[in-house]
Amino acid sequence: MEDENNNKKTKRNSHFPGMFRGFAAPVTLALFAVPMVLLAGLIAMGFWAADRHREAEELRAVNENVCREAYTELAGSVRELNAELSKLVLSEAPSTLALSLDGVWRESGAITALLGRIPSAHAENAALNRLIVQTGDYCRSLSSSVLGGKPLTENDRKQILSLVDASEKICTELENRLAGGNIPLTALDAERFYAEPAGENAEYPKLDYNGPYSDSAENRQALGVSGDELSEDEVKTKAKELVALALGDEGAAEQITAQSLARVEAGYPRYDLALVLPDGRTADIALAAQGGQLVYFRLYGARETAPAEQDLGTLKTKGLEFLRALGYEHAEPTYHSTYDGSVVVSCCCTQGLGHALADGEEEPSVIMMNDAVRLRFDTATGDIIGADASKCLMNHTERSFADVTAAEQAQANLSPYLSVSSSRLALIPMDDFSEKLCWEFRGSFMENEYLVYMDATTGEEVRIVRIISDENGTSEA
Amino acid sequence: MNKRKKTVIALIIAASIAVCAFLAGTAFADTLRRGSTGQLVRELQTRLKRWGYYTGAVDGVFGAGTEKAVRLFQKKNGLTVDGIVGAKTAAALGMSIGSSPAGSSGAGASSGSLSLLARLVHGEARGEPYKGKVAVAAVVLNRVKSASFPNTVAGVIYQSGAFDAVSDGQINLSPDQESINAARDAMNGWDPTYGCLYYYNPRTATSRWMLSRPVILTIGNHAFC
Numbered sequence: 001m002e003d004e005n006n007n008k009k010t011k012r013n014s015h016f017p018g019m020f021r022g023f024a025a026p027v028t029l030a031l032f033a034v035p036m037v038l039l040a041g042l043i044a045m046g047f048w049a050a051d052r053h054r055e056a057e058e059l060r061a062v063n064e065n066v067c068r069e070a071y072t073e074l075a076g077s078v079r080e081l082n083a084e085l086s087k088l089v090l091s092e093a094p095s096t097l098a099l100s101l102d103g104v105w106r107e108s109g110a111i112t113a114l115l116g117r118i119p120s121a122h123a124e125n126a127a128l129n130r131l132i133v134q135t136g137d138y139c140r141s142l143s144s145s146v147l148g149g150k151p152l153t154e155n156d157r158k159q160i161l162s163l164v165d166a167s168e169k170i171c172t173e174l175e176n177r178l179a180g181g182n183i184p185l186t187a188l189d190a191e192r193f194y195a196e197p198a199g200e201n202a203e204y205p206k207l208d209y210n211g212p213y214s215d216s217a218e219n220r221q222a223l224g225v226s227g228d229e230l231s232e233d234e235v236k237t238k239a240k241e242l243v244a245l246a247l248g249d250e251g252a253a254e255q256i257t258a259q260s261l262a263r264v265e266a267g268y269p270r271y272d273l274a275l276v277l278p279d280g281r282t283a284d285i286a287l288a289a290q291g292g293q294l295v296y297f298r299l300y301g302a303r304e305t306a307p308a309e310q311d312l313g314t315l316k317t318k319g320l321e322f323l324r325a326l327g328y329e330h331a332e333p334t335y336h337s338t339y340d341g342s343v344v345v346s347c348c349c350t351q352g353l354g355h356a357l358a359d360g361e362e363e364p365s366v367i368m369m370n371d372a373v374r375l376r377f378d379t380a381t382g383d384i385i386g387a388d389a390s391k392c393l394m395n396h397t398e399r400s401f402a403d404v405t406a407a408e409q410a411q412a413n414l415s416p417y418l419s420v421s422s423s424r425l426a427l428i429p430m431d432d433f434s435e436k437l438c439w440e441f442r443g444s445f446m447e448n449e450y451l452v453y454m455d456a457t458t459g460e461e462v463r464i465v466r467i468i469s470d471e472n473g474t475s476e477a
Numbered sequence: 478m479n480k481r482k483k484t485v486i487a488l489i490i491a492a493s494i495a496v497c498a499f500l501a502g503t504a505f506a507d508t509l510r511r512g513s514t515g516q517l518v519r520e521l522q523t524r525l526k527r528w529g530y531y532t533g534a535v536d537g538v539f540g541a542g543t544e545k546a547v548r549l550f551q552k553k554n555g556l557t558v559d560g561i562v563g564a565k566t567a568a569a570l571g572m573s574i575g576s577s578p579a580g581s582s583g584a585g586a587s588s589g590s591l592s593l594l595a596r597l598v599h600g601e602a603r604g605e606p607y608k609g610k611v612a613v614a615a616v617v618l619n620r621v622k623s624a625s626f627p628n629t630v631a632g633v634i635y636q637s638g639a640f641d642a643v644s645d646g647q648i649n650l651s652p653d654q655e656s657i658n659a660a661r662d663a664m665n666g667w668d669p670t671y672g673c674l675y676y677y678n679p680r681t682a683t684s685r686w687m688l689s690r691p692v693i694l695t696i697g698n699h700a701f702c
Contacts, residue, residue: 109628112627112628112632113627113632115627116627116632116635116636118637119637119638120637122625122626122636122637122638122639123686126625126626127625129624129625129626129627130624130625133624133625133628134624137624212622213622213623213624213628214624218623262694264671264693264694265693266670266671266672266673266693266694267671267672270671272669272694284608284669286669296667296669298607298608298662298667300607302523302524304526305529337665339658339661340654340658340661341524341570344665374665374666374667388665388666388667390666390668390671391666
């Protein structure tokens with residue numbers, strides 16, 4: 001019997017290599033299978049890792065090529081910019097000047113886009129970006145002057161010369177890097193990209209001009225802020241009164257509580273406040289520290305009330321009353337947009353021209369597009385739940401106007417394709433932060449509405465705006 | 478049937494239920510109906526209550542009372558009366574309930590820039606107060622207007638290393654209605670930062686360059702400079 005058992009064991013163990021002899025069969029199986037499974041897993045992982053590595057390499061190559069292309073195009077565009085700038089120095093004829101100025105503006109846009117495609121940190125290329133954008137902006141403003149018959153001044157030529165010099169240095173640096181292969185190898189390593197020697201403090205020419213991107217644009221004074229400096233208590237009281245006024249319940253001011261107040265030194269000093277209404281709703285409001293004019297306010301939450309039809313005309317009338325209470329005596333609604341249960345109406349201040357256009361006629365009114373206040377209404381309750389007067393505070397002041405031509409004279413210069421429906425005087429903002437008094441002609445062409453602005457003094461065309469109207473409101477394009 | 482077979486069958490049934498539940502959830506993600514719960518239902522109830530259609534509690538549960546109010550709203554506004562808040566009813570309510578993939582236009586987000594800005598706000602300022610959301614959107618728009626930055630919304634948002642939400646992919650999440658509204662408010666001109674070009678969270682920021690900039694104001698968890 002014992003021999004028979006020994007024979008069975010021998011037969012069973014004979015299926016496995018010698019090293020497993022002496023173990024019970026299941027243990028022997030496990031000792032054999034586990035390493036095999038691990039080995040198979042390891043091999044599979046190896047293949048998987050190799051596949052991932054190949055994919056990563058392909059991705060890296062794509063990234064590198066995109067960056068190399070951007071870098072190469074960047075160098076080319078800066079060289080083109082440099083060429084156009086140098087032509088400007090030599091050019092005297094308005095037609096060639098205008099072409100080169102346009103060329104600089106176009107290359108400036110291309111370079112800015114390319115700078116965004118190379119993965120350098122903002123701090124590294126901010127000054128370069130600024131120089132390029134301002135160069136394009138400056139040349140665009142010069143282009144308007146040249147087309148208006150004004151030649152380049154000596155100061156303009158000097159500034160352009162300094163730009164030729166700066167752009168020459170930049171493109172030489174870029175080209176040297178390209179020639180030496182010293183360009184990025186990976187999009188993930190920002191350090192290997194073109195970095196300005198002095199980062200954001202790099203020394204580049206300062207351009208003296210007025211335009212949307214000029215230094216002067218960032219240092220403008222708020223013309224609408226005036227009055228005595230308010231104490232914190234006065235600010236709190238005024239803020240509560242303004243919110244109560246917006247809600248049409250001036251008696252509620254005393255029940256409103258100020259949750260926080262902070263003075264902010266940005267441009268002109270302001271106070272930011274958070275208020276809590278008796279019904280638990282909250283509001284953010286900001287007032288100018290000097291004079292206490294409303295900068296903005298926004299009420300959150302909804303008043304629980306039965307819905308009522310809110311006619312847009314009624315809301316506009318209510319808004320104009322609110323503006324009068326804020327001190328903007330004369331204003332007119334312009335655009336509006338409806339979203340999220342509210343309607344935002346833009347209102348612009350108006351001012352008399354100062355004289356009649358003809359004997360016996362009334363003094364016409366001028367709408368001042370820069371003096372805009374946006375009002376937000378709850379469409380369910382009709383409450384004024386927001387206001388933004390920040391743009392108006394920057395521009396609002398008493399203007400004096402020169403003599404203007406009759407509307408008919410300006411209208412004679414309009415395109416015959418425009419079918420005019422109305423006209424009025426409007427003071428519109430220009431790119432250099434000046435304002436131009438224009439005749440605004442509203443009309444239609446091919447089922448679209450347009451506003452065409454003609455210089456009220458010379459009768460020349462200044463700007464064309466297309467009105468976009470849909471079920472949500474009106475805006476301009 | 479032995480124990481192993483029973484276990485396998487139970488697992489298959491459980492997996493099937495999970496898959497069905499997932500598919501059902503996906504199919505009804507674009508509607509609110511009886512049985513729906515959550516923040517969107519709460520928003521729905523708030524709006525219905527504010528306009529007088531709903532008198533119950535704002536509890537985030539779409540029950541019989543909410544359904545009745547929705548039916549009343551639909552009837553009053555000339556919509557199909559089915560008690561279900563779909564795209565048309567949501568639009569009439571001024572709500573966005575769609576689970577459209579990021580990048581497609583949702584209710585109220587008509588332009589590409591608005592949609593992109595709303596996604597950035599959602600990725601960067603989720604959990605911040607409303608004013609803080611508008612402030613983040615305003616910083617982007619202030620950069621567009623600055624000579625030192627790219628001059629498009631997309632250029633600013635995708636500038637290398639500019640926003641964490643772009644780096645970690647959170648910008649690809651679908652924005653909620655509040656983020657869309659905040660982006661729209663900023664595009665309408667509201668700038669609670671008064672022209673700031675940068676912001677950071679003082680608790681998590683490590684960049685010495687950023688931390689060296691003077692702080693103009695703080696809104697929620699973000700310091701603006």
